[in-house]
Amino acid sequence: MKTALRRRQGELSRMLGLGQLLAAAAALGVACCILLAYQFVALRRNLTDDLTVQAAIIADNIAATLMFRDQDAAHEMLRSFRHSPFLAAATVYDRHDVEFAAYRNGAVDATPALLHDLPLFAPLSVARPVRYHGMALGRVVLTADTGGIRGGLLRYGALLGLASLGALVTTSLLTRRSKARMRHAEAQLKHLAYTDTVTDLPNRRCTYEALELEIATYARTDGRIGLLLVDLDNFKVVNDTAGHAAGDRLLQQVASRLRATARPSDHIGRIGGDEFAVIVAPLDDPAELERVGQRIVASLRQPLQVEGMEVMPTASIGACVFPDDARTMSELLSNADAALYRAKANGRDNVVLFEREMILATQRRARLERDLRRHLEAGLLELCYQPQYACGSRSMVGVEALLRWPHPEQGYISPAEFIPVAEESGLIVEIGKWVLERACLDAVALYRQTGTWLSMAVNVSARQLRDKDFIGIVERTLLATGMPPERLELELTESMLMEDMDGAIDFMHKVRALGVRLSIDDFGTGYSSLAYLQTFPINHLKIDRSFVRLLPTSGTTIAGAVIALAHGFNLTVVAEGVEEPEQFDWLRQAGCDYVQGYLFARPLPLAALRARMLDERAPVT
Amino acid sequence: MVRVLPLLALLSGLGLAVSTCRAQVDGVDLKAAYIFNFAMFTTWPDAGARGPLVVCAQPDGPLWPSLQALNGRPVNGRPWSVTDVAHPKAAHCDIVVLARTAQPPALPAAGMLVVRDGVVRDRDMRVGDMRGAAITLVEDDEHIRFDIDTQEAARCGLRFSSRLLRLARNVL
Numbered sequence: 009m010k011t012a013l014r015r016r017q018g019e020l021s022r023m024l025g026l027g028q029l030l031a032a033a034a035a036l037g038v039a040c041c042i043l044l045a046y047q048f049v050a051l052r053r054n055l056t057d058d059l060t061v062q063a064a065i066i067a068d069n070i071a072a073t074l075m076f077r078d079q080d081a082a083h084e085m086l087r088s089f090r091h092s093p094f095l096a097a098a099t100v101y102d103r104h105d106v107e108f109a110a111y112r113n114g115a116v117d118a119t120p121a122l123l124h125d126l127p128l129f130a131p132l133s134v135a136r137p138v139r140y141h142g143m144a145l146g147r148v149v150l151t152a153d154t155g156g157i158r159g160g161l162l163r164y165g166a167l168l169g170l171a172s173l174g175a176l177v178t179t180s181l182l183t184r185r186s187k188a189r190m191r192h193a194e195a196q197l198k199h200l201a202y203t204d205t206v207t208d209l210p211n212r213r214c215t216y217e218a219l220e221l222e223i224a225t226y227a228r229t230d231g232r233i234g235l236l237l238v239d240l241d242n243f244k245v246v247n248d249t250a251g252h253a254a255g256d257r258l259l260q261q262v263a264s265r266l267r268a269t270a271r272p273s274d275h276i277g278r279i280g281g282d283e284f285a286v287i288v289a290p291l292d293d294p295a296e297l298e299r300v301g302q303r304i305v306a307s308l309r310q311p312l313q314v315e316g317m318e319v320m321p322t323a324s325i326g327a328c329v330f331p332d333d334a335r336t337m338s339e340l341l342s343n344a345d346a347a348l349y350r351a352k353a354n355g356r357d358n359v360v361l362f363e364r365e366m367i368l369a370t371q372r373r374a375r376l377e378r379d380l381r382r383h384l385e386a387g388l389l390e391l392c393y394q395p396q397y398a399c400g401s402r403s404m405v406g407v408e409a410l411l412r413w414p415h416p417e418q419g420y421i422s423p424a425e426f427i428p429v430a431e432e433s434g435l436i437v438e439i440g441k442w443v444l445e446r447a448c449l450d451a452v453a454l455y456r457q458t459g460t461w462l463s464m465a466v467n468v469s470a471r472q473l474r475d476k477d478f479i480g481i482v483e484r485t486l487l488a489t490g491m492p493p494e495r496l497e498l499e500l501t502e503s504m505l506m507e508d509m510d511g512a513i514d515f516m517h518k519v520r521a522l523g524v525r526l527s528i529d530d531f532g533t534g535y536s537s538l539a540y541l542q543t544f545p546i547n548h549l550k551i552d553r554s555f556v557r558l559l560p561t562s563g564t565t566i567a568g569a570v571i572a573l574a575h576g577f578n579l580t581v582v583a584e585g586v587e588e589p590e591q592f593d594w595l596r597q598a599g600c601d602y603v604q605g606y607l608f609a610r611p612l613p614l615a616a617l618r619a620r621m622l623d624e625r626a627p628v629t
Numbered sequence: 630m631v632r633v634l635p636l637l638a639l640l641s642g643l644g645l646a647v648s649t650c651r652a653q654v655d656g657v658d659l660k661a662a663y664i665f666n667f668a669m670f671t672t673w674p675d676a677g678a679r680g681p682l683v684v685c686a687q688p689d690g691p692l693w694p695s696l697q698a699l700n701g702r703p704v705n706g707r708p709w710s711v712t713d714v715a716h717p718k719a720a721h722c723d724i725v726v727l728a729r730t731a732q733p734p735a736l737p738a739a740g741m742l743v744v745r746d747g748v749v750r751d752r753d754m755r756v757g758d759m760r761g762a763a764i765t766l767v768e769d770d771e772h773i774r775f776d777i778d779t780q781e782a783a784r785c786g787l788r789f790s791s792r793l794l795r796l797a798r799n800v801l
Contacts, residue, residue, distance in 0.1 A: 072792035075666045081796050141669065141705060 025183065032179055036172040040165070047164045048128070051157045055094060055132055059152050062089065062098075063136035066148045070100050071140040074108060082109035089113075096131060096153040100138070102146040129154045204278040206256050207263035215277025215285050220337050222275070222289045223330055234288035234297035237326045237344045238266070238304060241356040243282035246319055248508050254315040261312045262321055269307045270300065294329045294361075301325045301359035309357065324351035328362040346370045353428075376426055377433045379415065384439060389413055391446050392611040395620070396463070396582060396604040399596040404624055406463025406497070408584075408604060409447040410611050411439070431471050440472040441481055448489035448496065450614050458621045465497040465527065470504035474511070479518045486522065493523030497548070501529045505540065513543065520545045527582065532570055541577050549574040551600070553585025560594035571598050659773055660766055661695030664726060664744050667764055667775075668704045670793035673723065674740045674786035681710035685722035688713050692726055692746055727762060739786045763787060767798060774798040 066086065073082040086098045090113055099110040132152045138145040202214035210218065222233050240262060247255035259278070266276050266284055275287040288300055308323045326348025334340035343362045346369070351360035383389060393407035413421045430436040444466050451464040472478050486493050498519060505512040505528075516526055527548035532555055541549075551570050555563045567583070574581045583595050586605030595603055612620060668682060682704045686696050693711070702709040714725060722738075727745045745762035763782040767774045776799040782789060794800050 069792070072670065072790070072796055075669070076663065076796050078796050 025187070028183065029176065029180055033172075033176055036175060040168045040172060043168060044161060044165055048157065048161055051160045052132070052154075055152055055154070055157060056134065058094070059132060059134040059150050060136070062092065062095065063134050063148050063150045066098060066100070066150070067136045067138045070109075070148060071138055071145055074100065074102060074138055074145045075140065077108075079109050083111065086111035094152045094156045095150060097149075097151040099149045099151075100146060101149065103144060105146075108146060129158060206259050207278050209263050209266075209284070210275065210277040212277065212279040215275065215279050215287070216337070216341075218275045218277070219285070219287050219340070222287055223337055223340070226289065226330065231289075232291040232294065232332065233330045234291040234294070234300070235328050235330070235340050235344045236286040236288065236297065236301050236304065236359075237279075237341075237348045238284040238286060238323045239325070239348055239352065240282040240308075241322045241324055241352075242319070243321070245507060246314065246317075246321075250315055250317055254317065257314045258312065258319060258321060261314065262308060262323075265307050265310075266304060269303050274300070291329065294332060297327050297329055298359055298361055301327050305357060305359055322357035324348055324356045325359040326351055326362065327359055333362045342370075343367070373429050373432075376421070376429045377435070380413070380426055380430055380435055380439075381433075383413065383415070384435065384442065388416070389439070389442065390613070391443060391450065392613050393450075393617045394604050394611040395609040395617070396465070396602050397608050398602055399592075399600055402608075404462065404609075404621065405602060406465060407617065408465040408499070409443060409450075409467070411443055427469075431469055434471065436469045436471045437475055440469055441485075443467075444482065445485050445489065448485055448491035451495060452490050454614075454618055454621065457618055458625060460621060460625060461492065461495050462621070463495055463497055463525075464491070465499050467499045467529065468504075470501075470507060473500070473504055473515060474508065479515060479522075482519060482524065483522060486524075494525065497525040497527055499527050499529045499550070500546075502531065502533070505544065513545075516545050532566055538573070541573065541579070546579060548580050548582055548602075551581060551583045553605075556583050556585045556591055556595070556605070557587075559588075559591045564594065564598075567595070567600075568598050571595075571600055575599065656768070656773065657691050657695045658698075660746060661692055661699060663766060663773060663775065664692075664696065664724065665699055665702065665704065665709065667742070667744060667793065668709075668724060670790035671742055672788040672790075673742075679706065682707040682723050683721055684709060684711045684724045684726065685714040685716070686711060686726040687715070687728055690726070690728045690746075692728075696726065741785050742787055743781070743785075769798065777801065 066089070069085055070082055073079070073085065082100060086100070086109055089095050089098060089111065092113070095113055097110070097112050100108045102108045131154060133149060134152075135147050135149045137147045202211060203209070204211040219235065225231075226233050240258075243255065243258065246258050259282070262284070263276070263278065266286065270276055270286050271288070273289065275285075275289070277285050277287075279285045286300065286304070288297055291297055305323060305325060308321050311318045311320050313319075326344045326346065328334055328340050328344035328347055330340050334343045343366070346366040347360045347362040349370070350366055351358050354360060390412040391409050392412050394410055395404045396406040396408060397403065398405045411423055411427075413423075413426055415421050427436070430439050447464050447466050451462060455461050468478075475481075482496075482498075485491070486496065500512070500516075519526060525547040526545065527550055528544070528546055529550050530552040531549045533552045549570060551567055555567050555570075557563075559567060571581050580601040581599075582602040582604065583591075583600050584604050586592050586595065586603045586607045589607065591605075592603060592607055609620065664684070684696055686693050696711045699709045700711055712722070714722070722741055724742045724744060727743060729746060742764070743762045745765045761781070763778050763785065765776045765778070767776060775797055777789060777794060777797040778801045779789070779794075780801065
């Protein structure tokens with residue numbers, strides 16, 4: 009069917025070309041006719057003019073012979089026009105129209121009989137009176153043959169024909185060349201439209217079309233195909249830290265690894281910035297899909313050299329099978345996406361096969377996002393505060409603001425569930441803004457009510473950090489709420505700082521310039537680079553609760569090292585998640601500055617916090 | 630002697646009164662018409678003259694009646710006026726028509742066109758016979774022809790049109 013269509017297109021194109029040529033020929037034909045008509049008129053006019061001049065000459069010279077009736081002289085005079093190429097006959101009549109002298113030129117070709125009857129080619133005649141000193145003596149009649157006009161027209165026509173033919177040949181050649189060029193350009197455009205220029209793999213559009221075709225093919229034969237969505241875990245970090253060129257190199261190497269790992273019959277395409285799709289077709293056994301996915305994960309786990317840097321391009325893969333898991337392309341894609349989401353949630357660098365419940369999870373996420381947006385606008389979100397205590401005085405010195413979402417139907421929803429949703433949807437920016445403002449307002453209110461300033465720690469998300477206006481938001485919030493900058497502490501995580509090192513450092517310097525303090529949350533769980541402790545203008549380190557939980561029986565090495573390290577850099581240390589007195593004792597002895605945890609206080613609503621502050625202040629005052 | 634048809638045609642060409650009858654017409658009319666035509670192709674020294682063109686002839690000569698018949702006809706704006714050559718005014722002749730045997734004036738005056746008539750095709754005629762006449766009419770094979778003596782004409786200050794010279798039998 010495709011071939012037939014192509015043939016038809018080819019015929020159509022040829023016919024179109026022929027049509028254009030015919031149109032050009034017709035146009036030239038019309039032009040030639042007009043030029044020929046003009047030439048005919050011009051030639052006839054010239055002939056008439058020449059004939060008139062000759063008639064005038066004869067009339068002038070014949071006067072005397074006419075007066076003296078010298079017919080011999082008259083004949084002789086007329087005969088002198090025998091060299092005229094067109095003069096067929098010259099006749100002199102006297103005053104009474106009696107022929108006086110005549111001359112017939114036999115050398116002039118008579119007009120062919122075919123043309124003779126045509127009025128256009130009828131012989132031309134010009135008459136001129138013969139006068140001498142005002143005396144009318146007779147007249148001269150000259151007749152010219154139009155053979156010259158015919159010959160001239162034939163020659164002109166032949167020239168026009170040749171010129172037109174030349175023009176047509178040239179046009180045809182030029183058209184053919186421009187058409188070839190256009191076809192080439194179209195092919196290039198098509199290539200660009202269907203190919204990813206970085207990896208030379210089929211692009212999103214091409215991959216989706218291939219997927220659709222495969223689905224259509226295998227739906228007829230009751231066969232299976234598998235779809236793997238491969239998402240690079242750390243592409244953004246490479247792109248941001250080493251530059252786009254390095255990112256492109258990484259993508260190219262990943263593409264070649266995918267090609268090497270996938271089966272020859274599989275389609276591989278790049279469908280997003282760091283997202284690839286592998287269409288595994290045919291798929292005889294659904295388990296085969298996971299094996300292909302695992303092979304890809306394993307191959308990508310091998311370090312790559314990108315711009316002199318060693319990169320481990322791990323990938324998360326979501327897998328979905330047609331028709332077992334999905335019957336349409338969009339369903340297949342969205343289910344594979346759900347599986348990919350789960351793979352990322354499971355800690356990345358793995359393959360997750362789609363399961364039905366993932367749809368429910370996806371739907372729940374969608375519902376959460378919708379509700380979160382609505383509840384944020386309705387002011388249903390709450391803050392509670394986790395008090396922080398000084399290890400030495402055991403007095404409350406600050407609080408960490410924690411977001412709570414009391415869902416009217418589902419009760420409190422865990423931040424671990426809704427924060428990722430908020431980050432993905434971008435709602436986190438609005439939420440973060442609200443939290444900052446609320447926390448500052450509450451801190452100021454607490455001061456007014458208790459006379460004590462608490463340090464207010466607010467968590468910042470990676471998304472907020474990328475927001476260019478965030479520093480402005482902080483500044484405006486401080487101004488609007490009357491919060492002293494030195495009482496505000498922004499908590500950042502290691503991982504978000506690593507995403508965009510330069511941007512993060514820039515932000516930190518600006519925030520510190522405002523007087524706001526900074527702390528690194530969850531220190532020790534991620535990169536824990538010693539270098540950045542020196543680079544980043546931070547005030548506090550927080551020891552992650554996972555280390556504190558092990559104290560004092562184990563984990564003392566890490567906790568002790570973090571404390572020593574922080575103090576070495578003139579940073580204060582906050583231990584979070586302190587629940588046992590033994591843990592506190594160890595931390596205090598190890599020199600930890602502040603602690604927070606259930607041992608001292610659970611997160612408190614504002615009113616409870618105020619009450620507690622007043623309670624704790626009472627013995628002092 | 631002289632063909633009739635050319636005569637008729639000639640008369641018609643000159644715009645003269647022409648009889649359409651086929652009656653025999655004397656050759657003298659034709660000669661008179663020739664003399665009239667000579668005047669048409671001649672430029673006199675006094676080109677601006679507007680007075681009558683005085684044609685002097687002998688009243689007893691054969692051409693007298695035919696010349697008389699042309700009286701009043703304009704020649705380049707001047708009326709044709711025939712007069713007796715023996716008349717006292719003959720000294721002012723513009724054209725002098727001499728009979729075959731007549732002697733030309735001893736010394737033709739300036740501006741005087743002398744036409745000698747009637748030398749019948751004369752194989753024995755010598756150049757000397759023409760002396761004194763600028764134009765000599767000759768009857769040649771039933772045709773009237775003429776010879777022109779340009780030197781004689783130049784002596785009298787006359788100029789002939791080249792068209793006239795082209796039609797002459799001999800030009801001296």
